[in-house]
Amino acid sequence: MSLVNAPALSMGSLSIPLDGLLLGAGVILGGYLLSRLVRAGLGRLLRARGRAPSFAAVFSTIGGWVFLGLAISVGLTVAFPSVRFSTFVGGLGIVSVAVGIAAQQVLGNLFAGILMVYREPFRIGDQVAVGEVRGTVIDVNLRETVIRTFDGKRVLIPNGVVHNDVITVQTGYERIRSTIILQLPSGTDFDRARTVALEAVRGVPAVHTDPPPGARVSGISSSTVTLAVKFWSGSTQLETNEALDAVIPAILTAYQGAGIKLNEETWQVELGPASVQALKDLTDPPPPHRT
Known part of the structure; x- marks a missing residue:
């Protein structure tokens, strides 16, 4: 029909x-x-x-x-x-x-999502920092990027914000460098302090040997010299924290055994007239009670 x-x-x-x-x-x-x-x-x-x-x-x-x-x-x-x-x-x-x-904002997030997925600045499973949000990427869709923070929170960031912000990809490479700052008295034997610290760091299994760890003097004041100890470990947050958790006690134990002391912090505080008077009122004895 x-x-x-x-x-x-x-x-x-x-x-x-x-x-x-x-x-x-x-x-x-x-x-x-x-x-x-x-x-x-x-x-x-x-x-x-x-x-x-x-x-x-x-x-x-x-x-x-x-x-x-x-x-x-x-x-x-x-x-x-x-x-x-x-x-x-x-x-x-x-x-x-x-x-x-x-719906300009919705479409902006849509096109930003398409661009990010095409360019792949990071992938699902990468650990990133976007603004103040740090964690693991668990999803990237056409609307938002979903991040699970290191303390277990689920954060949804619009793709437009992610696309226009500075992104730090912590797991972009296999290794990441960490730095520990040691404050030493100015009279310390720095060559010996450097050698003892590096030997302690090399003995930590979580620290990579290539590139090797290093230590350099990075600052000086009237009573303190700053020694920066740098080492490489795995790039994930867990690997970095485990390395730091092992390296810091290893250096402290090695310094105690070698008789090397860290500088004790001293603070110089300048007080104004009002603060001086308040401290004086607190320290002066109370006037005698009249009967």
């Missing part, structure tokens, strides 16, 4: 054939089901090519959306043959502009 003789819905002067309407609905439904297959297949293909899970998830989702959009366009054209496709696209463009103006 041709579409000309098929039953039709009449809406004023507009007549819509039922066969075309059902066929258009079928095209849209079939396009929706195929878009899910496209999304799953594209995701597997990208992961097989070595792409990060976040990259595969985002771009497979975009591919599914594009396929579904095309299916909806074809289905509407079949269901409403009297409506020109160019008119529909033009109307859709106007609606897109209006939505874009009303």
